[in-house]
Amino acid sequence: MSDNTVPAALPPAPDVIRAASAELIVTDLAAARSFYVDVLRLVVTEEDENAIYLRAFEDYLHHSLVLRKGPVAACAALSYRVRSEAELDVAETYYKALGVDVRRLPAGTKRGIGEIVQVQDPLGFPIEFFYGAEHVERFTQRYDVHGAGAIARLDHFNVVTPDIPAAQKYYEGLGFKVSEDIEDDEQTVYAAWMYRKSTVHDVALTGGDGPRMHHIAFSTNERHQILHICDQLGALRRSDAIERGPGRHGVSNAFYLYLRDPDGHRIEIYTQDYYTGDPDNPVIRWDVHDNQRRDWWGTPVVPSWYSEASTVLDLDGHPAELVERKDSSEAAVTIGADGFSYTRADETRSDGSAGPGSGRSGEVQGVKLGHQV
Ligand code: 4SX
Ligand code: CA
Ligand code: FE2
16 A cells, blocks of 8 residues: 555545446457457447447346556456445545545446446455446346356456555455465465455455456356357467466355456456355465465466556556565465475475474464465
8 A cells, every 4th residue: 555554544445336347448449349249258248449348148237347448457446336326425525535536427427327436445456436327237137048058147357456455454454354365474465355245256356566457257157158158269279368267266265267358457356255244254364375265277377367457547547666576475485496286284295394284283373374274
């Protein structure tokens, strides 16, 4: 965070419902259209020569993704829906108290969307809050147009930020709760998953130089739809769009696939995480050295997934200033020169030295690690 501390006494935070839409700047609108519409079959609500407004089959608000033509690939907005129009005033007062750039955009500034409160949040991201939105046809039962890889709705954002505990504290102030995280036994936190809706996350925080946008995730209802997207990309000789997966996440338990769009923006297709809506939903803490944390089958994470992410814009449309991560990086401690990881915590490592699980109880900061054997 640029100003590192959240003031002690803040006005009430806006009531966020969920991650609702994103805006990506793309350099070649036709190439982006081919990827998102012809391949992924997102539905075009509206388009012109500068922008395409897209939604998934279960979305009934005007759009969940905007592709806008621009000179440099970037993320221009991550949008959260708030519970009512009145929450926009709450958001304005809250972010003014946080001392960040806040703007109000009149209804219709963004097609199909009512009034927007736009902020550059304390982490440096361009965030929008809205309630009003035009309703459009919900294609839930239009199986005749779904195809075999039907994408149901937008699920979450994943953002890269240098200081995970500080970012977590900021999002807790906004009413988000942690479902899972990745840490080590030296109090370094590498990533955290946080939610408002009753799933594993609306936003995930990934440790690294930031602000950068790591990915936007859409969900399907079933795993086979993800497999079909892979088969289709192969058939189209576009398998180079597949960056990581398909696989089963450790964190979240969801089935996953990561794609890179023609501008390099990372899109995840994700399905079947679990319910988190009770107030005492247990937090799962993963050891960074657990080889199953990010892929339940132990499939290695490709280096690009850790290192590459999209530029984000400030509210004037300029690339946001990057802040370097000071803590160790997850890639360095797991796949770098000194990295190690284990499948069974209590066995010795392949080089014969004591495994990370030996001599300790599988506890991190007094909390039982998730899924340790
Ligand atoms: O790679 S992880 O298994 O940690 C993971 C990454 C879990 C859930 C996600 O949505 C994600 O992007
Ligand atoms: Ca460490
Ligand atoms: Fe994700």
